[in-house]
Amino acid sequence: MQVSIETTTGLERRLTVGVPAEQVDSEVENRLKQAAKTVHLNGFRKGKVPLKVVKQRFGAGVRQEVIGEVMSRSFYEAVQQEGVNPAGQPSIEPKEMGEGKDIEFVATFEVYPEVELADVSSIAVNKPVAEVTDKDIDTMIETLRKQQGTFKNVRRKAVKENRLNIDYVGTKDGEEFEGGKAEGQELVLGSNSMIPGFEDGLIGAKKGEEHVLDLTFPEDYHAEELKGAAVQFTVKVNQVAALELPEMDEEFFKKYGVEDGGEDKFREEVRNNMERELKNAAKNKVKTQVMDGLLDANSVDLPKALVASEIDALRGQMMQQFGGAAENMDLKSILPDDMFNEQAERRVALGLIVGELVKKEELKVDADAVKAMVEEMASTYQDPEEVVNYYYSNRELLAGVESAVLEDQVVDHILEKAKVEEVKSDYEEVIKPAEQA
Incomplete structure (x- = not known):
């Protein structure tokens, strides 16, 4: 196999690959021989169809199939040989496909950029510090009563x-x-x-x-x-x-899952939920500042293929929120790329930067932290143990938790070096969405 590679613009590469004719021809011949043993054609018994007839009927299709497989396999062998890391799928253009001739094709693709991490000690983070007060609980209970009013x-x-x-x-x-x-x-x-x-x-x-x-x-x-x-x-x-507003009685408490214990138990449950919400909101505000700091400190070239893939993912998520993508709809005209471009670029850039940081610092997922996160999520359900077992029996769900934990470890790692200032706040201010703060 002959391989040559050139840089076109930025992250784009053009790979020219040549594959010896015999590699394709021998594979085509073998498949046609196998087909001759099983193919059914009028006028011939099964397994007795002459190879020449099989080739006439199926040769072009088999050859096309083999060429497709050979090009795909050769491309990935070539990029390994050249030590490049493709970002997204290549665009493959056949150059020479004639029977008995060496196969030649050109693959155009983007590569992952090299990320040079900047010093994170310059990142400044305001860490909100707040607690749930009795007044906050009274306000929340009043809100819950209004919802049931x-x-x-x-x-x-x-x-x-x-x-x-x-x-x-x-x-x-x-x-x-x-x-x-x-x-x-x-x-x-x-x-x-x-x-x-x-x-x-x-x-x-x-x-x-x-x-x-x-x-x-x-x-x-x-x-x-x-x-x-x-x-x-x-x-x-x-x-x-x-x-x-409804009375603060047993019937009202039951609507929020409190069967026994009266008002004291109800207030305790409300406090627990509010403290959980406060903890997560404070954590997310710190995380957002850390990620913003990483983006400001690190400049990275973005592969267009990765941004396009992220846009498609965001578009799909939005369609699911509205009940799923309808058939025969031109989603790109309803939800054009421009709607998601900025968010997609941010996610791709952070993915590249965080990935490089994980690699450089040799960060590994903390199994105990994964277990703790699963148990915390499960604690809000009626049967927490059943939820924990479900997560650990579902590899895809567990991988999502592991990814979140690893991201938290990245944030913690940066906070150890960043300029962190604790800012006294209150419950309402901390849980308020960023755009309203």
């Missing part, structure tokens, strides 16, 4: 968190506009589900009243013709309902 009609002025049933018509320059009309719509005041000023304008309204609201659409509104537009809504209030 029921709306009851009232004959008084509407206040925040009341639910109104309304009819409304919106006009712009005296003309109704598309999407600005509804009948019997339920609206909770303070939910911010309408444009600014709409819900505030209905505070104090009573059943049967009609209110006229002069409002302005936000400049970033999705409908182009309504961006920044001055409009008027005429709103009729059909009903006002207030939320009635």
Whole structure:
């Protein structure tokens, strides 16, 4: 086998491979001989079809099959021989495929970049420090009660968190506009589900009243013709309902899995869940800062093939969130690459950097940490032991936990060298998503 390799641009390589004709021809001959023993053709008994006839009928197809296998095998032998590490699948272009002639093809592909790790001691991390207080627990319990509450009609002025049933018509320059009309719509005041000023304008309204609201659409509104537009809504209030909260009794506690122990046990369970949430939120905020620091400190070339693969994975995940990919849908037009490009590039870059760090520092997955993570996840289920056994019997699930643990070990390794400052905070601030912080 003859091999030559050249660098085209950046990470792209072009590999030219030549395979001796006899290597292909002998394999084709062997397969045709095997086929002659089993093939059924009219006019011939099984196993008695002349090789010449078999070759006439099946020779082209068998040869094509063999050439495909030989090119695939030869490509991977060639990259091993040349010591290159392909990133993604190659694009293979046949050059010479004629019978009796040496096979030649050109494979174009990208290679993994060389990652030179920067000093991580310059990475700065603010580590949030907080605890769950009794006040936090009271607030959480109030939220849980609201989730289980029921709306009851009232004959008084509407206040925040009341639910109104309304009819409304919106006009712009005296003309109704598309999407600005509804009948019997339920609206909770303070939910911010309408444009600014709409819900505030209905505070104090009573059943049967009609209110006229002069409002302005936000400049970033999705409908182009309504961006920044001055409009008027005429709103009729059909009903006002207030939320009635359930009693803190055994029936309420059972809805959250507390069968015995009353309010004390319920508060204990709420505290445990909140402390678990707080721990994970603080950990994720630290991890995000570490990963951002790694990206800022390390510049790495990204193979386009890996980014494209990551985009496809992210697109698939989004489709699953919406109930799975529908057949006969052009997913790329519905969910174009641009939607995922930035996230995909971040994930690929971090994968390359973290992978190199794991290799350089010879980090190995801590089996005890894996067990602890599985047990912590299982603790939220009714039968934790059954969940633990399920994870350890499912290699794919366990591999996901091992990957998460190894990533945590990378973060811990960096934190030992980074500039870490503890920042006193509170429960609400820590669990707040980054974009809202």
